[in-house]
Amino acid sequence: MDQQRRILLKSTLAASATTMAISAGLLTPKAVLAAWNTAAFNAKDVDAALTSAYDSTALTDSNKIKLKAPDVAENGASVTITVDSKLDKTEAISILVKNNAQPLTATFKFGAKTEGFITTNIKMGKSSDVIAVVKANGKLYTTKQQVKVTIGGCGG
Amino acid sequence: MKKYLAALSVLLMIATPVVTQASPDGDLKKFRSYFTDKFPEVPMADFVNGVYSVDKASREQWEEFEEFPAYEIYISKGESLFYKKFANGKNFVSCFPDYKKGVRQNYPHFDKASGKIVTMEGDINKCLTDNGEKPFGWKKGKIAYVGAYIAYMSRDNKLNVKVPNDAKAIAAYERGKEHFYAKRGQLNMSCADCHYYNAGNKIRADILSPALGHPTGFPVYRNKWASKSGDGMGTLHRRYGGCNKQVRAKPFKAQSDEYKALEYFHTYMSNGLELNGPSLRK
Amino acid sequence: MATSSTIQVRSSVKKGVATIKCLVSHPMETGMRKDKKGKLIPAKFIQNLSCEHAGNVVLDAELNGSVSTNPYIKFKFSGATKGDTIKVSWVDNKGDKDSVEVEIPTKRRRK
Numbered sequence: 124m125d126q127q128r129r130i131l132l133k134s135t136l137a138a139s140a141t142t143m144a145i146s147a148g149l150l151t152p153k154a155v156l157a158a159w160n161t162a163a164f165n166a167k168d169v170d171a172a173l174t175s176a177y178d179s180t181a182l183t184d185s186n187k188i189k190l191k192a193p194d195v196a197e198n199g200a201s202v203t204i205t206v207d208s209k210l211d212k213t214e215a216i217s218i219l220v221k222n223n224a225q226p227l228t229a230t231f232k233f234g235a236k237t238e239g240f241i242t243t244n245i246k247m248g249k250s251s252d253v254i255a256v257v258k259a260n261g262k263l264y265t266t267k268q269q270v271k272v273t274i275g276g277c278g279g
Numbered sequence: 280m281k282k283y284l285a286a287l288s289v290l291l292m293i294a295t296p297v298v299t300q301a302s303p304d305g306d307l308k309k310f311r312s313y314f315t316d317k318f319p320e321v322p323m324a325d326f327v328n329g330v331y332s333v334d335k336a337s338r339e340q341w342e343e344f345e346e347f348p349a350y351e352i353y354i355s356k357g358e359s360l361f362y363k364k365f366a367n368g369k370n371f372v373s374c375f376p377d378y379k380k381g382v383r384q385n386y387p388h389f390d391k392a393s394g395k396i397v398t399m400e401g402d403i404n405k406c407l408t409d410n411g412e413k414p415f416g417w418k419k420g421k422i423a424y425v426g427a428y429i430a431y432m433s434r435d436n437k438l439n440v441k442v443p444n445d446a447k448a449i450a451a452y453e454r455g456k457e458h459f460y461a462k463r464g465q466l467n468m469s470c471a472d473c474h475y476y477n478a479g480n481k482i483r484a485d486i487l488s489p490a491l492g493h494p495t496g497f498p499v500y501r502n503k504w505a506s507k508s509g510d511g512m513g514t515l516h517r518r519y520g521g522c523n524k525q526v527r528a529k530p531f532k533a534q535s536d537e538y539k540a541l542e543y544f545h546t547y548m549s550n551g552l553e554l555n556g557p558s559l560r561k
Numbered sequence: 562m563a564t565s566s567t568i569q570v571r572s573s574v575k576k577g578v579a580t581i582k583c584l585v586s587h588p589m590e591t592g593m594r595k596d597k598k599g600k601l602i603p604a605k606f607i608q609n610l611s612c613e614h615a616g617n618v619v620l621d622a623e624l625n626g627s628v629s630t631n632p633y634i635k636f637k638f639s640g641a642t643k644g645d646t647i648k649v650s651w652v653d654n655k656g657d658k659d660s661v662e663v664e665i666p667t668k669r670r671r672k
Contacts, residue, residue, distance in 0.1 A: 197561045198506075225627060228625050233621075236640045242636075273483070347633055351569055511631070
């Protein structure tokens, strides 16, 4: 059975030609699927992205967030990032790349039984801080790591 | 190897007038010991992992990719294509009946009847044309997907390229060997300059992979190719062309006699190593 | 496992915790890249990817075009039992979509 999911797009700037609307009867019970936050993803700096995504730029550094990323990325086209949050009631993790044209790369929202853990692969245009923002218990926490991206001699 | 040497010595005793200065077996021994001397801490079997056998930092990133590598997408595509019926009702199984046991380890080989080198890609397209189908492009796309499936099914088999005592076979081997060591392009560099003499060293920020173990992982998924076209799979000859371009030499055509000869020599030098294709590289 | 889905799933279940790994075949074009002729390649990237289990959304991801081509996502959730079904779905900026239902744990492809 193919479940049709309709998502209300927040902004008319969306690239998609289709307009979709939430239709509660077609969604899984208790499921509220995120719209795509156009303003946050198109934002050109970290603060603007966070404001659009979380209505706040008030971040608290936390050593309870483990961020795993290479020191020197082998290829900026695919950099594996893992964020493992030991903060209680982690509800969302966002990954931002400070020096990317659009810093907000992804936001992951978790169900009640889902761990605050995510691994994904991202593109980096150049050397940059990779920033993990964790929403836990209503507050925003963060940690970051610098990842160098180099120009290769032949592989690049 | 013993059988081959015994047969060879018998042939020579029968005084078959094949004059040759080539000793592929001697070259292979020298090639192997050059790399094992250069990288004493790398186990022989690990050379199949290219740059990841000699660089810890990039190996860690590669091992993370290998948790669920992107080439899995293309093994699946290749699998579907492999079983897809041609118009005449046959499929690739009819051309590669031993595919489950693995066939990649026999490529490239010398075909006595035609006097030519036969590559895996050559046989994939021959299967299509023999069955009235259009052949695939040589460098990427479907040929790389089918190659990925064939390579996957051949994993762990030991490379077993043969250079028989035939003038044309030896000539092709020698031509490939010459290509490997010859300088070319505006940058005046040979394959050996990077992958033999400077294996393990850096070229700008890249670390040069040892030539020993090079071909075992093909066809290859390169993150660089994926980012440029959404499809990261490519054949060995696609990479040869890219490398030639990078030293600003005019590349040869994929599946040209020149690249087939190079593949013949290049792959022979990795004989005995276990196949690990398709593989993922930067 | 020769399905036509763009989504491949590997999973394991240990002590009630499921570890899910998804590999998705998708170009993830940002819309900022130019082709050989200098023309901009239109944006085509997954915007939403989600995973459902036992009637709940366990993961709801919003992605930008700066997630890598052929994205890989790994996550974990508890309350899972061997033999459960999960559904992974995505939709991109063009409205294209795909989904797959798999039983967990998934068996790795065998040669």
